[in-house]
Structure formats: structure tokens, C-alpha cells
Amino acid sequence: MESVASRIETAVARLGPEFLEFLAESVRCQSVTGHEEPVTEFYERELRALGWEVRSLPLAGSALCADEPRVGQRANVVAYRSGAGDGLTVLNGHVDVVPPGDPSEWRESPFSGHVRDGRLYGRGSVDMKGGIAAAVLALAALEDCGAEPLRDIRLELVIGEEKTGVGTRLMVEAESEAPSAVIVMEPSGGHIVPLSAGLQFFTVEVSGMAAHTSAPWRGVDAFEKLLAARDRLRRLAAARSDSYSHELFEDVPTGIPFAIGKIAAGDYPASIPAFATMSGRMGLRPGEDPEGLRAAISAALESLAEDDDWFRDHPAAVKWGNAGLRGWETPREHELVQSLVRAQEHVVGAATIAAFTAGSDAAFYGGRGIPTAIFGPGDVALAHAPDESIAVADVFTAAKVLAIALAGAA
Template structure:
């Protein structure tokens, strides 16, 4: 197999992907580009669904086996201020062995690797061990509507889902779950010139945040996926007038956990909020799966390292890369959290440093893409 030529074509495809912006909800043109590439590369089936997801299937040597699914998403976050970038965010420039651009690492570099891994076998006159389905979904960055549509309408057996989220070419076995709550403190509005006639909820919020900072260490930890964390992010009040004491103020609390449940987190918040009038509500788009109860631990997904599927995948990937496949986990949430409640086994494997995602100057190393291609191709051959 001509690995240099394969990588060059894969990188060229990644550049074309980056040059086509695809913010969440605006993925249609990119989906068409991916579909055209899948057809040109000889995938046996290419189709779309009503959600806007795009799929390609390569038939395996034994079509009676459950499929191997290569899952990634089509959308990316806003590039922000172009002046902060070393190169224009959609120019897809290559400098010092790295491809620069919004989506380079999250997710278009890994997407290109997934697409070209099956194409590599077809070029060599080979077939994967089992059917391989590429699954490019929409709106991952804003909650995962595309992933939910796929898993809720899945009509074929799946042996393993491989996420194309950047993992630095380690085999990622899970990540913490994510849930966001709006915590609202209620007061009584009034003219700011007479604060004694109002009840200012900002004081209750300030007291809560002080207690929250001190109490985070009380939250439980998962032995592999790490401690529970909480970040207060957005703060809002009911007024935009500077001379009005607000009637309410609220804060968005972003929890990441593989050891707490909705009920235990709500109890934690209520305890810290104290007697101040308050209310809790889920934030839109980042709620637990309807298949889980309020007492279930909010793990995103977790595949134990002693799973036979992990052993098989690690062996094949390691043989392809020419080094042992390292096991680890993701630090961020992925669409894998939507698949696990449906009983699917999920791992992550893709090139790129996860901490480069969502940053100005986002980039991915070309040699890491090449290593990941070799690992993916061997996985498809053997798994």
C-alpha cells in the first residue's frame, strides 16, 4: 500500500472540508461534499437521512457479522476573531507539518482519516473483515441531534462504534457525562435608588458561588474517568437596565461526572443554595438520556479496559501503528454519551490533540494523521 499517496489524498480531502464552513445547523453543503467523496472512493452504499446525517457503507468479507461503525460529526464551533489566528481559519494552510484551520482537529482531520481508512482497503483490492459504516452526524456541538437520530433509528446490528473525536491516537475508553442546570434565585425588583425596598437575588447567588467553590471536592470521582467537576458559566438577570434591582438572577452550572446522578447533584446544589428562594431546571440540549433514571450515574460512556472488544481493537490498531495502542479516556463530552444507553459498545480513536479543539490556531499534525490511517486500516482488516 502506498501510504504516502494515501496520506496526501486524505490531507487534501481534509483541506477541502476545512474550506467549507459548517457551523451547527449549516452542515448541508459539507454533507454533500462528503457524500461525493464517498461515492468517488467506491463506497458500496452512500445515503442520507432526514436529520441531515450522511452515511457510507463498505461491504465486508463476512456480511453476516455486525457492522463496525466509524462515527464523527460534521459541524464545528465558531472560529472567533480571525485576527487571533496564525492563518485564516478557513484557508486550510499547512505550516511546519501541521494543517491549520477551524475544524482541523475537531473534526475534519479525523473525519478525513475515517473516510480514507475504508478507501485504502478498496484501493488495495481488499475488503474489511465486516461491513464498515461511516456515519457523519450533524449538530454534535449543540447537543447531538444527529447522533440521537441515528441511534434511535438504527436498523442493523453493530459490533463496535469508533468515535472520530481527537484522542492523540490513544484508544479512549470513555468520558464523564455532562448535564447542565440553570439555578435561579428569586428576589423582588425595585428602583436601584431604594435598594431597601427590594430583595436583591444577586447576594444569594454570590453566597452560593462562594460555597460552590469551596465544596467541589465533596463530589465523587470515577476510578478511571476522574473526579466530578462543576463550572458556573453564564450568569443572567431579568433586566437590562442598570438602575433596576433584578427580580431574579440565574447561573448555568456545567457538571461533568461519571460518579454522580441527577438526584445527587440536585441535592448538592440545594444544600449549597440554602434557604434562599431558588429553582433548578435543565439547560436546553444538555440533558440526560431519557433511558436513564434520576438515580443512575451520569457516565457519558465507559468501556472497561478488560473488555474483549477493547483487546481486539487495541491489538489491531497497535499492529497498524507499529507500537502498542495506549489506553486512556476523553476529557470532554462526545456523542458517545448518546450511544451507550442503547447498549452499543463505544471507543474513541483519532489523531489530534484534544486541547487544540475550539482554540484560535486549531491545527493537526500530518504525521499523526498518517499514523492514525495505518491504525484504522489494520482495525478494519482484522476486527
């Protein structure tokens, strides 16, 4: 008799061409953050056509909508599937994408959904419509071959991840039943990710005193002061990295990276800058309270006055770009992780476990102590880049692993 796992693999292969077009069409639905409705309408329509219970969860009316754009046009799409036993597994994926940038840097239209040499191209193919397609294909394959998931399934297709995470925060606020386990389909390269660092975004502002550049000694260069502030934060980050290690982060210099992504100073080439600002991020250890990191950053900036009299009367100011995404870890012996491990071993012969240094919506579940894992197809290094693309075979492989894990068939 054919095993359940073999029946699932056969179903994925049979349904694959249909869901390749599903993925291509979702990529063609331009859904830059804040303008997600083309793809949410597509997903809602397609999931209803599969006969699933589907609802739209609007952003309007939530306390979370205060600083969000176009509130009345934006909504999550939520689908439900019954399982064989008690408990609830959440499959979470974000529908929004970052802007494509300069179209001339792409070989073809950024939203083409075109398949070439076994890869599907377009903004969002990796991050993360490929993962969503894998999850929907996995659930469709279970239904097609008569297999049931072990638990009820809630498929959350959420808005706003690329900026504020408002879609998943809305799910946490709106749904009364806490999940037993969560799988977030971010592109993990097919690795099973039970560990993720968190992060704190920040902006630092410093002031100087303007002067003509022919006599710079008459002014105070705010850019130089900003570099001093950056160095102080860099030293803080280095000390934090030295004090934290984890075997899953052994292949990277640090599991809690610090980086400055944006910097600006002055407003005229012939003037010494009177102001300067930088924005960046500092990593949080799994389980670390963001408030403690914010206090450490503030203290590091206050310490500038110990070495520079200017900062005594003109202290650096810091603003927080988010409330802090918590880091999290699910024990590798937990059944969520082990079900993915067994399924991956069955499908590809070996399981690979890794860790994330990037923030994601997984923090809103894992940071609350809910067993969480990240698993999805695609190379995250290709996300947000020109010619973003995903290997079609990787989408199908991820669908097999997800379906077998959800059914407990390995």
C-alpha cells in the same frame, strides 16, 4: 511475503497526499452547526466517487427535529462497506463545527485549510474533520491493498453534535441493525479511549428585589443569592468527586467535573439585580442514571432554604439543558479495545489508553451498553480555539491504526 499490516501502511502512504487535499477541502466547507450542508454535500459527492454505497439521511420527518433549525436543509451522510464476517462496526464522526469567533484572532482565514510546517489549519481541522479524513483514508487504504474489514462498516457522518447530538440520535433511531462495536473519531490525541464520563447541563435562576444602588439594603441582591446556589452545587460536586475514582482518571483532579460556563445578573448598573442566572454542567459517572443526578441537584438547591429565609418564598429554579449524556465504559479486554491496542503497537510501538471527561456522541452508543471507543487524531485543547490546527502526520498515523484494527491485521 509482505504482511497485510505492511500493505495497509504502504497504501496509506500512497494515498496520503490525495486525502490531505480531501481534508483541506472539507475544512474549506464552512459547516457551523445548523448549516452543515456545504460539507455534507462534499462528503456525499466524494464518497460516491470512491464507489461506495452512500445515502443521505434527512433530519426532516424525524420526531427529533422539533427544536432544530433549518430542518429541511440538514441531513447525515451514511456510507457502507462490506466486511469479511458477521457483525457491524460503526465509524462515527460529526461534520459540524463551532463558529470561528473573531477572525482577527486568526493568523489567516479561519476556514483556509492551509498547510504550514506540517500542520493543516482551519476551524474543524481537529474537531473533527481530521478524524473523518483518517477514517475515510483507512477504508480507502483497505480497498487499495485488497484487505477486508472483519465486519461490515457503517460510516456515519452526522450533523448537530456541537449542540444537541441530533445527528447520532437520528442514526440510532433510523438504523435497524445495532452495531457490534463503535469507534467515534473525536480528537483523542491518538489515545485509545474506552471510558468516558457523562454530563448534565443545567441552568439555575434566582430572584431578588431591585433597589437603587445608593441604598442597597432596601433590596435583595440576586447575584449574592446566585453565588450561594453555586457554592451549594460546588459542594455537591466535590462530594461526588470524592466518592468516585478510576485509574484512567488519576491524572486529572476529577473524572466528573463541575463547571459554570455562563452567568448573568441584573439589567442596569445603578440597580441591585432582581434576577440572576447561571448555566453549567456536572459530570456523570459511567453507568450513572442522569435522573439520579438531577434529583441531587434539585435537592441541593432546595436545601438553600434551610439557611436563608429568602429561598423559602423565592426558591431557586433549575432547568435541564439536555436529557443527560450517560457516561460509559468498555472493558479493556474487549476485542474492540484490544484490536486498537494491537494496531497502535504495530504502528507506533506502544499503545496509550486514556479517559474522557468531555461529553460526545459516543454516549448515544456506549450509554446503551454497545462496545464503544473514542480514537482520533488531534489535540482537543486546540479545538474551538483560534488557529485550530492538526498535524498531518497524526492524521496518517490514525488512518493506519484504524485500518489495521478494522482488518484485524495485528
